[in-house]
Amino acid sequence: MQNFVFENPTRIIFGQGMIARIGSEVSRCGTKALFVYGQGSIKRHGIYNQVISSLNEANISVVEFPGAKSNPVLSHVLKGIELARRENVDVILAVGGGSVIDTAKTIAVGVKADPREDLWEFFTFKKKIRGAIPIFTVVTVSASASEMNSTAVITKEEGAQKLIIVSPFIQPRSSVLDPTVLYSLTPEYSAYSAVDIITHMVEGYFNNREPESPLQDRLVEGIVKTVMESTKSVLNDPQNYNARANMMWSATLAFNGLTTAGMGFVSFPAHMMGHSLSAMYDIAHGAGLSITLPGWMIYAMPKNPSKFARLGREIFHIKEKDDLKAAAEGINHLKRWFSSIGSPIALKEVNVSEAEIGRIAENASATALVWGMEAYTKEVISEILRLCK
Amino acid sequence: MQNFVFENPTRIIFGQGMIARIGSEVSRCGTKALFVYGQGSIKRHGIYNQVISSLNEANISVVEFPGAKSNPVLSHVLKGIELARRENVDVILAVGGGSVIDTAKTIAVGVKADPREDLWEFFTFKKKIRGAIPIFTVVTVSASASEMNSTAVITKEEGAQKLIIVSPFIQPRSSVLDPTVLYSLTPEYSAYSAVDIITHMVEGYFNNREPESPLQDRLVEGIVKTVMESTKSVLNDPQNYNARANMMWSATLAFNGLTTAGMGFVSFPAHMMGHSLSAMYDIAHGAGLSITLPGWMIYAMPKNPSKFARLGREIFHIKEKDDLKAAAEGINHLKRWFSSIGSPIALKEVNVSEAEIGRIAENASATALVWGMEAYTKEVISEILRLCK
Numbered sequence: 001m002q003n004f005v006f007e008n009p010t011r012i013i014f015g016q017g018m019i020a021r022i023g024s025e026v027s028r029c030g031t032k033a034l035f036v037y038g039q040g041s042i043k044r045h046g047i048y049n050q051v052i053s054s055l056n057e058a059n060i061s062v063v064e065f066p067g068a069k070s071n072p073v074l075s076h077v078l079k080g081i082e083l084a085r086r087e088n089v090d091v092i093l094a095v096g097g098g099s100v101i102d103t104a105k106t107i108a109v110g111v112k113a114d115p116r117e118d119l120w121e122f123f124t125f126k127k128k129i130r131g132a133i134p135i136f137t138v139v140t141v142s143a144s145a146s147e148m149n150s151t152a153v154i155t156k157e158e159g160a161q162k163l164i165i166v167s168p169f170i171q172p173r174s175s176v177l178d179p180t181v182l183y184s185l186t187p188e189y190s191a192y193s194a195v196d197i198i199t200h201m202v203e204g205y206f207n208n209r210e211p212e213s214p215l216q217d218r219l220v221e222g223i224v225k226t227v228m229e230s231t232k233s234v235l236n237d238p239q240n241y242n243a244r245a246n247m248m249w250s251a252t253l254a255f256n257g258l259t260t261a262g263m264g265f266v267s268f269p270a271h272m273m274g275h276s277l278s279a280m281y282d283i284a285h286g287a288g289l290s291i292t293l294p295g296w297m298i299y300a301m302p303k304n305p306s307k308f309a310r311l312g313r314e315i316f317h318i319k320e321k322d323d324l325k326a327a328a329e330g331i332n333h334l335k336r337w338f339s340s341i342g343s344p345i346a347l348k349e350v351n352v353s354e355a356e357i358g359r360i361a362e363n364a365s366a367t368a369l370v371w372g373m374e375a376y377t378k379e380v381i382s383e384i385l386r387l388c389k
Numbered sequence: 390m391q392n393f394v395f396e397n398p399t400r401i402i403f404g405q406g407m408i409a410r411i412g413s414e415v416s417r418c419g420t421k422a423l424f425v426y427g428q429g430s431i432k433r434h435g436i437y438n439q440v441i442s443s444l445n446e447a448n449i450s451v452v453e454f455p456g457a458k459s460n461p462v463l464s465h466v467l468k469g470i471e472l473a474r475r476e477n478v479d480v481i482l483a484v485g486g487g488s489v490i491d492t493a494k495t496i497a498v499g500v501k502a503d504p505r506e507d508l509w510e511f512f513t514f515k516k517k518i519r520g521a522i523p524i525f526t527v528v529t530v531s532a533s534a535s536e537m538n539s540t541a542v543i544t545k546e547e548g549a550q551k552l553i554i555v556s557p558f559i560q561p562r563s564s565v566l567d568p569t570v571l572y573s574l575t576p577e578y579s580a581y582s583a584v585d586i587i588t589h590m591v592e593g594y595f596n597n598r599e600p601e602s603p604l605q606d607r608l609v610e611g612i613v614k615t616v617m618e619s620t621k622s623v624l625n626d627p628q629n630y631n632a633r634a635n636m637m638w639s640a641t642l643a644f645n646g647l648t649t650a651g652m653g654f655v656s657f658p659a660h661m662m663g664h665s666l667s668a669m670y671d672i673a674h675g676a677g678l679s680i681t682l683p684g685w686m687i688y689a690m691p692k693n694p695s696k697f698a699r700l701g702r703e704i705f706h707i708k709e710k711d712d713l714k715a716a717a718e719g720i721n722h723l724k725r726w727f728s729s730i731g732s733p734i735a736l737k738e739v740n741v742s743e744a745e746i747g748r749i750a751e752n753a754s755a756t757a758l759v760w761g762m763e764a765y766t767k768e769v770i771s772e773i774l775r776l777c778k
Contacts, residue, residue, distance in 0.1 A: 001403070001404070001568070001630075001631060001634035001635060001638065002404070003403060003404025003405065003406070003407065004401075004403050004404065005400065005401065005402050005403070006400070006401040006403065007398070007399070007400040007401065008397065008398075009396070009397075009398035010396075011394065011395070011396040012393075012394065012395040012396065012650075013394050014390070014392060014393050014394070014395065014650070014651065015390070015391070015392025015393065016392065017392070018392065179390070212631050214614075214615045214618060214619075214635060215611065215612065215615045215635050215638060215639055215642075218607075218610075218611030218612075218614060218615060219608060219611055221607075221611070222604065222607030222608055222610070222611050223604065223607075225603075225607060226603045226604045226607060229603060230603075241390075242390060242601050245390035245651070246390065246603060246604050249390065249604060249650070249651060250604055253604075253647075258642075258647075261401075261403070261638070262403065262634070262638060
């Protein structure tokens with residue numbers, strides 16, 4: 001086990017009916033909230049009203065900032081910072097999925113930064129985040145775990161860069177997770193959520209510095225099995241409470257630091273390439289990952305066949321004794337599974353032609369440098385992307 | 390999944406060499422620390438010097454309070470409270486295992502309570518804890534998870550009652566876990582630690598309100614497998630770093646709220662009876678549990694054979710198809726395993742005769758009432774204890 005520091009103070013308030021508590025949670029830290037949300041689906045599904053009524057009851061005054069979109073963009077964040085400053089809010093409430101929460105987190109950082117600073121330098125790790133106003137969340141799409149971690153992902157339109165910030169300051173104070181909110185999620189987005197969670201798990205499982213990690217490996221395998229089971233259940237019956245609840249809590253545990261504690265430096269090559277697909281072609285995050293993860297696995301498997309074989313045996317009950325064959329079978333099973341839930345597994349399915357590979361690799365290799373993954377040169381990334389055709 | 394609130398803000402600082410950080414951690418909350426420890430083994434093993442030098446470096450003045458023993462007692466805690474008040478310390482540092490940490494936690498509560506209050510009323514849940522001074526820990530025995538939870542267990546000598554307090558105020562601020570500290574643990578205490586961790590896991594697995602808990606069940610199974618593997622390794626090679634590290638982190642995750650989140654009210658009947666054995670006969674906590682857990686399992690198994698069978702199949706690879714037979718085989722395997730690591734599995738092994746059963750049941754049934762486990766009457770407990778002979 002590698003040395004580590006683990007600290008995750010977010011209060012999770014989980015279950016049906018819990019949105020009613022968000023007002024009193026927010027009132028722990030302030031009286032005037034910037035209420036960040038997305039394209040308005042929370043109004044159609046009754047979540048908006050629940051949140052507003054809880055905030056009213058707690059005497060929180062509200063400044064609304066709707067409009068965050070999937071693959072949230074920096075220009076929108078900048079507008080939010082301006083509004084938060086002008087209105088002098090003391091707390092931010094995000095009601096949405098990862099895109100909304102990450103928009104809120106970045107606004108929270110921006111409000112505390114010097115107005116003359118270039119916010120993007122926090123994403124390129126040139127500058128260190130020095131503060132943020134308190135963040136609360138109500139989760140409506142479960143995948144990113146942003147509700148219980150200290151990262152946020154934003155796309156800068158100019159140059160199509162999709163990068164992250166990391167800081168304890170952007171760890172949410174409290175997050176409300178009501179599984180019934182997921183009932184209205186489309187089959188498509190339920191599937192993309194599953195892909196995202198599984199990719200968080202699988203990337204950490206393979207890309208770490210700890211050769212012997214029996215505990216973390218089992219936690220990962222347990223979460224992956226649960227997510228796969230639950231996904232099938234929610235696609236058959238979108239209002240299956242327990243399946244939605246298991247997805248929701250699995251998503252949070254999958255990327256809140258638990259499974260990577262003790263693993264040393266963990267890298268996320270499938271996310272790196274997936275981010276480029278999202279930034280360049282506005283492909284949904286999960287849809288990009290179900291293309292890049294299997295390609296990366298085919299590329300990386302020969303260097304560590306026994307661990308890839310273990311995953312195949314644990315998750316897909318593969319009986320094959322030979323590690324290389326079992327590993328390859330496992331990857332094929334995973335691709336078929338992604339396909340079976342309706343997530344694309346090849347670039348051509350999202351209309352990205354082979355001719356684009358060079359450009360994508362160029363974009364992703366810039367991310368690789370920022371993320372300390374120098375081995376992923378443009379050439380290596382191109383090689384992997386050719387396995388994703 | 391049952392509704393839940395999960396919040397665990399303790400900062401874990403894990404790994405070889407990390408004791409050097411305890412001074413700067415303590416200095417987050419104070420400048421004068423009550424340094425609580427046990428019978429002095431930390432001096433023999435060099436831990437005391439590491440702690441003192443780190444505290445000195447951080448300019449923390451130190452008031453020592455040694456003498457906590459296994460199954461820590463209220464009379465000792467009261468002396469600690471007196472000392473802490475007289476010296477006006479602003480923070481408490483526990484360096485030890487669960488007994489030391491729980492002594493420190495109870496002192497921290499006592500310092501903030503009204504001096505005229507009966508401290509024991511916090512343990513009988515007649516009064517609510519209203520505050521505590523900040524607690525930090527350096528763990529030297531890994532089993533209780535007290536380093537990352539909000540409970541403490543103390544024995545009141547008069548009446549031989551061993552009860553718990555629960556409060557977010559006693560959640561440690563930071564805990565240092567250095568696996569090399571466990572190198573000097575005797576085989577006996579390494580085994581007892583394993584029994585305690587496994588019992589935390591197994592009790593939560595069976596005694597909850599959630600009939601469908603795929604995620605939590607898998608987390609539990611993963612931790613139990615890891616602890617069993619690691620125990621065998623540390624008994625063969627006490628200085629196996631990775632095995633000690635896996636034990637240490639497993640112990641913390643096994644009782645920090647993670648595996649019981651979403652399970653509703655969880656009860657601990659084997660602990661309840663084990664506490665009576667410890668309070669009445671000063672039997673080591675783990676040694677008591679390896680007697681009471683299998684007895685309780687034999688008693689409870691017929692009501693839920695499929696789940697008991699699942700445990701046997703997952704942990705001991707039992708192939709038997711019939712649930713009742715597989716469940717019984719599993720319990721036998723667990724008993725044999727406890728025995729193989731040197732922990733007792735029958736009352737007679739610790740020189741407690743059958744004639745004592747009535748008295749033990751009397752004692753345990755009082756605990757059952759405090760813990761809201763009314764079904765465990767004196768008669769039921771006697772029936773179980775006869776399965777532990």
